[in-house]
Amino acid sequence: MFELLATALGGGLAVALVAGPLGCFVVWRRMAYFGDTLAHSALLGVALSVFFSLNLSVATALVPLAIALLLVWLEQRGGLPLDTLLGILSHSALAAGLVLVALIGELRVDLMALLFGDLLAITRAELWLIVGVAVVILALLALLWRPLINITLNAELAAVEGTAVTAVRSALMVATALLIAIAMKIVGVMLITALLIIPAAAARRLSTTPEQMALWASLLACLSVIGGTAMAWQADTPVGPSVVVVASALFVVATALRRS
Amino acid sequence: MNALVELRGVSKAFGGQLVLDEITLQLERGAITTLIGPNGAGKSTLVRVILGLLKPDRGERVSRANSIGYMPQRLHIDQTLPLSLLRFMTLAHRDSAHCRATLARVGLADEIHQQPLHQLSGGQLQRAMLARAIVHRPELLVLDEPVQGLDIAGQSSLYRLIDELVAELNCAVLMVSHDLHVVMSASHQVICLNGHICCQGMPEQVRSDPSYLGIFGPATAIYNHHHDHSHGDECQHD
Numbered sequence: 486m487f488e489l490l491a492t493a494l495g496g497g498l499a500v501a502l503v504a505g506p507l508g509c510f511v512v513w514r515r516m517a518y519f520g521d522t523l524a525h526s527a528l529l530g531v532a533l534s535v536f537f538s539l540n541l542s543v544a545t546a547l548v549p550l551a552i553a554l555l556l557v558w559l560e561q562r563g564g565l566p567l568d569t570l571l572g573i574l575s576h577s578a579l580a581a582g583l584v585l586v587a588l589i590g591e592l593r594v595d596l597m598a599l600l601f602g603d604l605l606a607i608t609r610a611e612l613w614l615i616v617g618v619a620v621v622i623l624a625l626l627a628l629l630w631r632p633l634i635n636i637t638l639n640a641e642l643a644a645v646e647g648t649a650v651t652a653v654r655s656a657l658m659v660a661t662a663l664l665i666a667i668a669m670k671i672v673g674v675m676l677i678t679a680l681l682i683i684p685a686a687a688a689r690r691l692s693t694t695p696e697q698m699a700l701w702a703s704l705l706a707c708l709s710v711i712g713g714t715a716m717a718w719q720a721d722t723p724v725g726p727s728v729v730v731v732a733s734a735l736f737v738v739a740t741a742l743r744r745s
Numbered sequence: 746m747n748a749l750v751e752l753r754g755v756s757k758a759f760g761g762q763l764v765l766d767e768i769t770l771q772l773e774r775g776a777i778t779t780l781i782g783p784n785g786a787g788k789s790t791l792v793r794v795i796l797g798l799l800k801p802d803r804g805e806r807v808s809r810a811n812s813i814g815y816m817p818q819r820l821h822i823d824q825t826l827p828l829s830l831l832r833f834m835t836l837a838h839r840d841s842a843h844c845r846a847t848l849a850r851v852g853l854a855d856e857i858h859q860q861p862l863h864q865l866s867g868g869q870l871q872r873a874m875l876a877r878a879i880v881h882r883p884e885l886l887v888l889d890e891p892v893q894g895l896d897i898a899g900q901s902s903l904y905r906l907i908d909e910l911v912a913e914l915n916c917a918v919l920m921v922s923h924d925l926h927v928v929m930s931a932s933h934q935v936i937c938l939n940g941h942i943c944c945q946g947m948p949e950q951v952r953s954d955p956s957y958l959g960i961f962g963p964a965t966a967i968y969n970h971h972h973d974h975s976h977g978d979e980c981q982h983d
Contacts, residue, residue, distance in 0.1 A: 638820075638828070641817060646815075
């Protein structure tokens with residue numbers, strides 16, 4: 486029992502630590518809808534991996550990446566605004582994923598677990614994969630922190646000052662896709678964006694520097710995972726939604742505590 | 746001597762619409778170039794080509810500048826990003842003492858260095874952008890409509906500051922303006938753009954050029970430059 490809980494918490498906390506700083510970028514760069522799109526496409530990745538017997542983790546990371554690249558290409562072609570493109574991609578991927586899951590047939594995929602996560606079901610091997618990916622993302626963010634803030638501030642200014650804007654932006658996209666692949670286990674496809682933006686938004690109230698905001702976001706996301714897991718354990722509620730409910734409650738508290 | 750930045754026959758079109766047509770120009774070391782032209786003349790596009798942000802369709806850009814300082818037309822500061830004025834500077838230059846000195850040089854006092862960027866006034870934000878543009882002591886300083894949105898007093902004091910800084914830094918300057926009540930007399934070179942280069946030369950030449958008069962008319966007031974400093978070799982370059 487204890488080991489089950491420890492594994493679950495370990496995985497959840499690893500994801501929460503990364504979701505803090507990455508969620509800040511999602512908020513700063515107004516990428517909430519972009520995160521949703523990638524998350525929804527991860528479901529398509531799962532369906533494809535089952536359908537064609539591919540490696541699950543690889544497929545759930547690669548499909549969001551492919552969607553991200555498709556988005557860049559569509560945006561450069563012009564003609565449609567970004568939110569329309571995101572809406573098309575997001576819902577097409579979600580619908581295609583759901584159709585494919587239905588075609589796969591009986592009970593080979595736990596749809597509820599995919600959509601809303603099942604933290605308590607993660608295995609030891611999955612835990613190490615999650616921790617490994619989390620460490621890679623954190624290292625990437627730490628290494629590129631200044632350029633990332635600079636391209637967030639103003640991409641053209643950053644480019645003139647010598648930042649490799651496209652490379653840094655791509656790294657952020659890769660990091661987001663990787664996080665989605667590991668966070669799907671924890672909170673599910675539908676709620677990944679919530680774990681990214683709610684702690685970050687709550688952290689904004691408490692911070693005066695980008696670094697403070699990233700740390701607060703990580704802390705609040707970790708508290709959400711702990712609280713949500715406890716709630717699920719005690720009251721037998723689904724873990725993913727429980728985590729998000731705790732995050733929302735923390736957001737309300739942080740807003741009430743607001744110092745300007 | 747080779748020019749610091751050179752464009753040779755640069756053309757650029759967007760969606761079949763030719764925005765820049767065969768632009769050839771040189772930005773020389775230590776010279777102030779003012780780029781003027783009506784709205785939609787391609788000024789911003791030309792600036793982005795000069796900065797290397799945009800690849801021309803035809804022609805080439807040769808840059809010998811090791812560092813470029815850029816003051817964009819405006820800087821949108823998202824409220825969700827907590828960033829103090831000082832941090833805005835240290836993002837560009839790690840030495841915070843040097844950043845503080847640069848802020849002080851553009852007239853932003855110590856008391857506001859810790860203030861959030863989005864709480865600064867328009868004029869303070871312009872000065873902050875100017876400070877960031879010069880923090881690396883660039884060889885080329887590009888200012889895209891630097892006094893936009895300021896009142897007349899704010900405009901002339903910012904222009905005076907820019908003049909002083911240019912003399913101190915001894916850098917090449919490219920200044921964009923659609924507003925003609927501007928430092929034309931301080932410029933070594935004025936380029937009048939309207940898709941192509943209409944005319945180019947010393948301020949006095951441009952002012953009497955028929956194509957300039959055709960676009961802007963003769964009744965244009967020219968900002969009179971306050972010579973409260975000298976441009977000689979005795980200027981400090983620390």
